[in-house]
Amino acid sequence: MTKVAVLGARGKLGSAVCEAVESADDMELVARIGRGDELSAITDAGAEVAVDVTTLEAVMGNAEFCLSHGVHTVIGTSGFGPDRVEQLEAWLAKAPGVGAMVVPNFSVGAVLMMRFAELAAAHFPSVEIVETHHERKADAPSGTARRTAELVAAAREQAGVGPAPDATTSALDGARGAAVDGIPVHSLRMSGSVAHQEVILGGVGELLTIRHDSLSHASFAHGVLAAIRGIGARPGLTIGLEDVLGLA
Amino acid sequence: MTKVAVLGARGKLGSAVCEAVESADDMELVARIGRGDELSAITDAGAEVAVDVTTLEAVMGNAEFCLSHGVHTVIGTSGFGPDRVEQLEAWLAKAPGVGAMVVPNFSVGAVLMMRFAELAAAHFPSVEIVETHHERKADAPSGTARRTAELVAAAREQAGVGPAPDATTSALDGARGAAVDGIPVHSLRMSGSVAHQEVILGGVGELLTIRHDSLSHASFAHGVLAAIRGIGARPGLTIGLEDVLGLA
Amino acid sequence: MTKVAVLGARGKLGSAVCEAVESADDMELVARIGRGDELSAITDAGAEVAVDVTTLEAVMGNAEFCLSHGVHTVIGTSGFGPDRVEQLEAWLAKAPGVGAMVVPNFSVGAVLMMRFAELAAAHFPSVEIVETHHERKADAPSGTARRTAELVAAAREQAGVGPAPDATTSALDGARGAAVDGIPVHSLRMSGSVAHQEVILGGVGELLTIRHDSLSHASFAHGVLAAIRGIGARPGLTIGLEDVLGLA
Amino acid sequence: MTKVAVLGARGKLGSAVCEAVESADDMELVARIGRGDELSAITDAGAEVAVDVTTLEAVMGNAEFCLSHGVHTVIGTSGFGPDRVEQLEAWLAKAPGVGAMVVPNFSVGAVLMMRFAELAAAHFPSVEIVETHHERKADAPSGTARRTAELVAAAREQAGVGPAPDATTSALDGARGAAVDGIPVHSLRMSGSVAHQEVILGGVGELLTIRHDSLSHASFAHGVLAAIRGIGARPGLTIGLEDVLGLA
Structure with a gap:
């Protein structure tokens, strides 16, 4: 059972992610983090993987917290330029064995x-x-x-x-x-x-x-689960779902 | 057996029409008329229906000959304005029981x-x-x-x-x-x-x-045969294949 | 504004029909009839058209009431044999100007x-x-x-x-x-x-x-509205949507 | 310019292959081999690649000749079991730098x-x-x-x-x-x-x-040309077009 935290859990996409994690046999949803909640709730709950579907503003602070505390992080966003990628890689360099996956499209x-x-x-x-x-x-x-x-x-x-x-x-x-x-x-x-x-x-x-x-946003759930299942075996930075889908 | 003459028989489309008529069980190809041939060959051969796939220039002269000699005429053309339609109707008025069918699309x-x-x-x-x-x-x-x-x-x-x-x-x-x-x-x-x-x-x-x-021009043949089969029961002017296809 | 009653209004399909009628500019929903409600509510509310999406058991009794009280009735059902059709026609014969439309498929x-x-x-x-x-x-x-x-x-x-x-x-x-x-x-x-x-x-x-x-049952609504709009001009029995769609 | 020999050149598929090779800018058709022709014509003409679209009976003898004479061979066939594959590999072992490509489907x-x-x-x-x-x-x-x-x-x-x-x-x-x-x-x-x-x-x-x-067998030509272009860089045995298409 992989312990999962969802960041942005009260949004539309976040709710769907929570539901998908809860319905998966091999995962446990241990923390639902919304706007204003303390990030320490992630580590307090013993989360191994964080899924971040918050905003472009919040996502880097969240990533720094997760990676520095040894929590793999799956980031759903399409807006990452070279600066952010470089920053993620710097944090990852100090966290051996920890993975970050940036996913522009979960479908x-x-x-x-x-x-x-x-x-x-x-x-x-x-x-x-x-x-x-x-x-x-x-x-x-x-x-x-x-x-x-x-x-x-x-x-x-x-x-x-x-x-x-x-x-x-x-x-x-x-x-x-x-x-x-x-x-x-x-x-x-x-x-x-x-x-x-x-x-x-x-x-x-x-x-x-x-x-x-x-036909519906429910199709995103499958990609989110694939990312959660794959990140443990992928320390360092991964861009896109292609790798966990066997396409890279 | 309906006796059929094809006008424009040596062109690409005309050849296909001749082939379709010859392969139909209920028709006989009695005249192949090309550029320079005498129209009298149509009546000499006893044609009951003429199929005209010549040119916009030749088609009205051909129609006048056919209708005035009691030969039903199927005209494959997309360029008929009100003037030509009116002229056809005038000729048809003098030829009771004879039909003219103007077909912009044989498919x-x-x-x-x-x-x-x-x-x-x-x-x-x-x-x-x-x-x-x-x-x-x-x-x-x-x-x-x-x-x-x-x-x-x-x-x-x-x-x-x-x-x-x-x-x-x-x-x-x-x-x-x-x-x-x-x-x-x-x-x-x-x-x-x-x-x-x-x-x-x-x-x-x-x-x-x-x-x-x-996928091929062979599909036109089916429409040509439907027109030939239907024109005998449709004296006067008919525009399009819709009527013989039961769609009018 | 056509005044409409819906029979079977508390079922899934009936709710969708009510919603469609309410959102149409040219109709007014005047009665929602469910299991156990009195049919007199239809006439009390002055309904001109009844839409019946109840059950095969209930539908004939409803139809007798509506037709004998001069209310046009649209019946959504796929199970009508010759006996039922004959019975409807008998009731319609006694109700000049009133229409019944039996619609096996509202899509x-x-x-x-x-x-x-x-x-x-x-x-x-x-x-x-x-x-x-x-x-x-x-x-x-x-x-x-x-x-x-x-x-x-x-x-x-x-x-x-x-x-x-x-x-x-x-x-x-x-x-x-x-x-x-x-x-x-x-x-x-x-x-x-x-x-x-x-x-x-x-x-x-x-x-x-x-x-x-x-993609969704919402598509039925369009057919229901077309039937309601068309039945006033179609006294007697009509089978299927084809006629109001201009296909008969 | 790659010099190409076609074996089975007088069959329907072989003719199409010859035509495709002739229309390619980077190839020269140097030999058309049909039933009864001497295989020595392949080497006499200086062919670098042979395309074999003959029969399941003829194909192994042809392959032995080509590989032992240093001619790369593209074999279009769907019927190769482990015995034939093993035999090809034995011949290839004695012909360093030479390639054989077995292609069940050229489309x-x-x-x-x-x-x-x-x-x-x-x-x-x-x-x-x-x-x-x-x-x-x-x-x-x-x-x-x-x-x-x-x-x-x-x-x-x-x-x-x-x-x-x-x-x-x-x-x-x-x-x-x-x-x-x-x-x-x-x-x-x-x-x-x-x-x-x-x-x-x-x-x-x-x-x-x-x-x-x-829509037509002409589509095979593209696969044949891809195989001819790719075989020079692929010594030893290759099964299928996947590798030259970048899919392996």
């Missing part, structure tokens, strides 16, 4: 989709992305679609793949999508949808399509 | 997709179109996608359906597609694809998707 | 999918159905898939279409699906899915696919 | 689909396979679908994943597909289709789908 399906797209990118001349989200979404394309396009473009560039063939000479504005690092991305906004993405790759005589449908 | 699947999209259009707040074609196509969106968007938009307007809900406030250029009569259309150009279209309709808690994949 | 998307499949069925040699539901479903295929297969098979028989071409000579048990009136139906049961169905039709060189994704 | 898209399915298999409780082929196919499921199911089942077993959740208590025969190592496989046979496969993986709140559409 196992989304992480696999992006990684598969990256692996396939150099093997097909054509690639485009179609993402569909509910009608209340403010930005287009989605963050996941932009990130996927960047990964695909980088993999193609590294392999020396040129631009996709395209004979279009007459197009209505917008018909060919938005170019993200040269990859066309098409965003649909539909009532009745949730969060969906297709990466379509085409070569002579064949198409390969990788599709992810995310 | 049964495409015709059904467009009609279903039109029938469903008023029942969902959201609707978008995604079409994918091979990388050698010059225009975007495709003609079929534009036509579908126009039909869908007209059906929504007639039913008093307002614009689709869309909270997008920040978008990259092109991400939300091209607007055709207010309907977003997204065009993909992919190596490995042929001609594909999806019409996606969304309402609270549900999506309805109508998809057509056209 | 607009599902009704459209089935109707489109039926309209397309005779135009393609091949047709198969793939349905996917959550892992807690007890029966396979789903009721909607069976019903779709029956409608498709009947349309093909009426048009004289023979069996689909199939050269399979060596197959593992179950690979080719279950045959429902000769139509292959394939049932997937997947964690992460809700209720999805595809009808795939194939002819030379082309495929037509009609897909319905139902 | 890059199919190889990627299978590998991605294998990588994802352990991360989702549910997985099923749907494959669609033209109506002239004799066996169901397809060889690719069976192989995919075997790989997925092995990956799940290795990770200790139990059977997929399935509450079905009442099913028509065949509705739930064929079980291949416990993985449900559904086979559609449709006019208008070519060769298509979907692997659908489901977990709480999300689905991941990997789809491959193969």
Whole structure:
């Protein structure tokens, strides 16, 4: 039984993490930390792993406390630049055997989709992305679609793949999508949808399509549990879920 | 056995039509008319139905000959305005019992997709179109996608359906597609694809998707045969395949 | 403002119907009738339309009351045989101008999918159905898939279409699906899915696919409102949503 | 310029391979070997790589000749058991620096689909396979679908994943597909289709789908060229395209 503390436990995502930990057979939820609570509650409860889903402001202070007290920490955030990474590594250097895992996306399906797209990118001349989200979404394309396009473009560039063939000479504005690092991305906004993405790759005589449908935030729980289970065997810094999913 | 003449028989489409007629059990191909051939060969051969897949220039002269000689005529063309329709009706008025069918699209699947999209259009707040074609196509969106968007938009307007809900406030250029009569259309150009279209309709808690994949021009043959079989029972002017497909 | 009574108002479906009626601008919810309540509350409240989502046992008594008191009644049920239909017609004969609508399926998307499949069925040699539901479903295929297969098979028989071409000579048990009136139906049961169905039709060189994704019961509300809005103009008996959706 | 010999050059697949080699900028086709031709033509022409698409009977003799003469050999076959593999390794031991690559499937898209399915298999409780082929196919499921199911089942077993959740208590025969190592496989046979496969993986709140559409045998050419380009840097035995595609 791994003893787990959740930081940011009273938020929407934090509540879902608490629920997932409680329903796992191999874990015990020993501390729910919310805004204003003392961090000492983490060590008092004997937590071995802390999951931090608080805010970009709070997360570094929390990490310093956890790592200096020998508690592995899983940090769910997409906003870490080189400065923060360097700081984490400095703290980890003083805490041998302790691990920190920074996870920009806990959705196992989304992480696999992006990684598969990256692996396939150099093997097909054509690639485009179609993402569909509910009608209340403010930005287009989605963050996941932009990130996927960047990964695909980088993999193609590294392999020396040129631009996709395209004979279009007459197009209505917008018909060919938005170019993200040269990859066309098409965003649909539909009532009745949730969060969906297709990466379509085409070569002579064949198409390969990788599709992810995310119907609820419950899907995040699986990634959180995988991170908690994997961090004990990974001292030092790990970025992303790829490693614990066997994709690194 | 219906006796059939094909006009434009030496072109690519015409050859396919000849082949389809020859392979049908209930038809006999009695005349193949090419550029420079005498139209009298149609009546000499006793043709009951003429299929005209020539050019916009030749087609009216051909029609006048056929209708005035009591030969039903199926005209494959997408370029008929009110003037030509009026002229056809004048000729038909002098030829009781004779039929003319003007068919902009012989693809049964495409015709059904467009009609279903039109029938469903008023029942969902959201609707978008995604079409994918091979990388050698010059225009975007495709003609079929534009036509579908126009039909869908007209059906929504007639039913008093307002614009689709869309909270997008920040978008990259092109991400939300091209607007055709207010309907977003997204065009993909992919190596490995042929001609594909999806019409996606969304309402609270549900999506309805109508998809057509056209893998070869052989699919046109089915529509041509349906037109030949149906024209005998339809004196006067018929526009489109919808009627013989039971959709009118 | 149409005054509406809901029968079976305290059940799960009934609550959703009440909510939908209350959120519609052109309706007023005037009575919520549950088990044990007096039916006179319907007329006391001046209801013009009753929506009955009770049980197969209760529904005929409710209908007799409503129709004899001049209240249009929308009955959500899939279990009506010829006896019940005949009885309804007898009551309607004594209530000129009053309508009864028996609706086996309130999902607009599902009704459209089935109707489109039926309209397309005779135009393609091949047709198969793939349905996917959550892992807690007890029966396979789903009721909607069976019903779709029956409608498709009947349309093909009426048009004289023979069996689909199939050269399979060596197959593992179950690979080719279950045959429902000769139509292959394939049932997937997947964690992460809700209720999805595809009808795939194939002819030379082309495929037509009609897909319905139902993500929540909220989709029923739209069909219920359409029925309430349409019944006033439809005295006598109406079976199914097709007529109010413009599909009959 | 890599000098290439093709063995089985007069067959359908061999012709396609010759065409692909000729159209590649970095290769030269120096020998086309057919039934009855002398193998010495391979060395006479100075071939550096031989591509063997002959028959299961001819292939071992060809390999012995090529490897003993220092010619790398790419063997397209799916029927190699341990005996043949051992024999190849014996010949390779005597030919330092020379490579043999045994490739059961030259389709890059199919190889990627299978590998991605294998990588994802352990991360989702549910997985099923749907494959669609033209109506002239004799066996169901397809060889690719069976192989995919075997790989997925092995990956799940290795990770200790139990059977997929399935509450079905009442099913028509065949509705739930064929079980291949416990993985449900559904086979559609449709006019208008070519060769298509979907692997659908489901977990709480999300689905991941990997789809491959193969529209023509031309897609094999890409895999053949990748093998020719990669074999020079891979002395000894290589099984499958995975390694040259960066997936091993």
